[in-house]
Amino acid sequence: MLQETITLKPNQNRPGLIRKRKINQKKVLGYLYLLPALLIAGVIIVYPLLYGAWTSFFQWNWTAGMQNKAFIGLQNYVQLLSDEYFWGALKNTLYFTFLSLIIELLLGLGIALLLNGITKGSLVLRTVMMFPLMISDIVAALMWKMLLDPSSGVINQFLLSLHLSAPNWLGNSHLVIPAISMVDVWWQTGNIVIILLAGLQSLPREPIEMAQVDGANKFQLFIYLMWPQLIPFVKTAVVFRLIDLMRVFALSWAITGGGPVRASEVSQLYIYKVGMGKYLNIGYSISLAFTFAIIVFILIGLVNKLLPEKN
Amino acid sequence: MTALKTPIQAQNFLSLPTQPQWKNFVDAWQTAGFSDAFVNTFEIGIGTVLISLLAGIPMAYSLVRYSVRGANLAGGSMLFMRIIPETVFLLPLYVIFRKTGLFDTKIGMILAFQIITLPYTIWLLRSFIMGVPEEIENAARIDGCAEIEIPWRVTLPLILPGVLTSAILAFISVWTSLLFPLTLAYSKAETVSVAISSFKGYGTFNWPVMAAAALCVTIPQIIMFSLINKYLVAGYTMGAVKE
Numbered sequence: 181m182l183q184e185t186i187t188l189k190p191n192q193n194r195p196g197l198i199r200k201r202k203i204n205q206k207k208v209l210g211y212l213y214l215l216p217a218l219l220i221a222g223v224i225i226v227y228p229l230l231y232g233a234w235t236s237f238f239q240w241n242w243t244a245g246m247q248n249k250a251f252i253g254l255q256n257y258v259q260l261l262s263d264e265y266f267w268g269a270l271k272n273t274l275y276f277t278f279l280s281l282i283i284e285l286l287l288g289l290g291i292a293l294l295l296n297g298i299t300k301g302s303l304v305l306r307t308v309m310m311f312p313l314m315i316s317d318i319v320a321a322l323m324w325k326m327l328l329d330p331s332s333g334v335i336n337q338f339l340l341s342l343h344l345s346a347p348n349w350l351g352n353s354h355l356v357i358p359a360i361s362m363v364d365v366w367w368q369t370g371n372i373v374i375i376l377l378a379g380l381q382s383l384p385r386e387p388i389e390m391a392q393v394d395g396a397n398k399f400q401l402f403i404y405l406m407w408p409q410l411i412p413f414v415k416t417a418v419v420f421r422l423i424d425l426m427r428v429f430a431l432s433w434a435i436t437g438g439g440p441v442r443a444s445e446v447s448q449l450y451i452y453k454v455g456m457g458k459y460l461n462i463g464y465s466i467s468l469a470f471t472f473a474i475i476v477f478i479l480i481g482l483v484n485k486l487l488p489e490k491n
Numbered sequence: 492m493t494a495l496k497t498p499i500q501a502q503n504f505l506s507l508p509t510q511p512q513w514k515n516f517v518d519a520w521q522t523a524g525f526s527d528a529f530v531n532t533f534e535i536g537i538g539t540v541l542i543s544l545l546a547g548i549p550m551a552y553s554l555v556r557y558s559v560r561g562a563n564l565a566g567g568s569m570l571f572m573r574i575i576p577e578t579v580f581l582l583p584l585y586v587i588f589r590k591t592g593l594f595d596t597k598i599g600m601i602l603a604f605q606i607i608t609l610p611y612t613i614w615l616l617r618s619f620i621m622g623v624p625e626e627i628e629n630a631a632r633i634d635g636c637a638e639i640e641i642p643w644r645v646t647l648p649l650i651l652p653g654v655l656t657s658a659i660l661a662f663i664s665v666w667t668s669l670l671f672p673l674t675l676a677y678s679k680a681e682t683v684s685v686a687i688s689s690f691k692g693y694g695t696f697n698w699p700v701m702a703a704a705a706l707c708v709t710i711p712q713i714i715m716f717s718l719i720n721k722y723l724v725a726g727y728t729m730g731a732v733k734e
Contacts, residue, residue, distance in 0.1 A: 184637060207557065209638060213550060214549070216549065217547060219546075220542070220605050221605075223604065225580075225609075231583045232579065234585065236585065289623075315709055315712070317685045318669055318687055318688055322687065427576045427577065430670075448670070452576040462585075471580040473576050473578075473579045476574060478574075
């Protein structure tokens, strides 16, 4: 309504000229406002990406001297296809990602349902839930490294006091990824709780109350009424977590540095080691990075397509 | 967790601090340039936020109000930046920084962090600006407000909480990021995350001092998080329902 009054006024008084100037001015301003951000983006995002892509076609090993650059085309990419460490790291990453995701989803859902049902004390519980999220990944990683220490760590001391076995969490190649996964669950489940709780609280009350009057038990309530409405939220949570889980680095680097014989070496850690570690194999590591990025994108795209949007 | 409470003899966890060793905090502060890293991170963080806001607010405004061509492309690329693993940028940046002498400089770090903070900030600001009804701006226009002034005088004050939230979130990303500072800085432009991990050493650990350092790092973070707690939840649900 207000919109119409505005366009009418200039039209009536001085048709054409003022309107044209206003439109042009808007367009100019529009582009002008984009400028600083696009400039920065161009310099710091686009250029390095292109430069990196170009460099990935080179054999560039800095330990052999910075000038020693040789164009080798796709050879880096061919090499990585048979690089067992790369695929091993990818396997570790996927294992870690899906393990953490599933646990966090189930736990998060349970906690969200719980919090949704409680009225008193929920604020305290909520704050406790959110607390781990406020810690940075390094701090969480180092903290748990301390806790998981086989001899002096709390966890094992606790288990021992219950006369349970106190395994070597970080030294056992079978346990190490579940252990790191546990850290992530402790750290990030709050994220899922936030999203799912928001979803639960957005559900319309009447259908639920009507069903309760009709005698539906909690289980039926959940499956038929709540779950379908929750699906978009679950999907959001899954995609968010997936993105961040695949990019794990700090947990692996700080807690185990790659774990017993690379058992906990995740993809980003491996790429980092190749590029910045002893060998400074720049060209190869960039090709690794790009390949990994593509894999992540494909994964996210797949998950996005496969998960139902609504009921 | 309770681990944060043990800047003391931590061999036997269950022994509660008998004599709080405040000395640990002093040690942490003075060791290995931790205090430098602390100050550095602060400066870098503020610098990063400023640049992101200065570039981000106009762009977000432009994307929302002036339907410039490629607005959707911009939105898509924001998402792209969120998903992409940092290692893709890591090494090219390392090479470029070394060649241009930006390695281990604060300016370099501020620029590098833009990769993470700029898209995120623009994304957030976009949502906030979209929450401001155009009628308000139109009313201002009728009242004679010049086009060029409108975003700054009319819209901006209205989204100030949003701006603050974005600023704090961006600051937190700088505070907590590990990969970039690890690769792109050495001693002069170190961030706290790297500094903390330098406590871990290779053999025996100095748990107490490290815990003290960790506490120093975490407390500002917690403060910042509590400040924006309300807005965080709103932000998440905004994203969820829209998608």
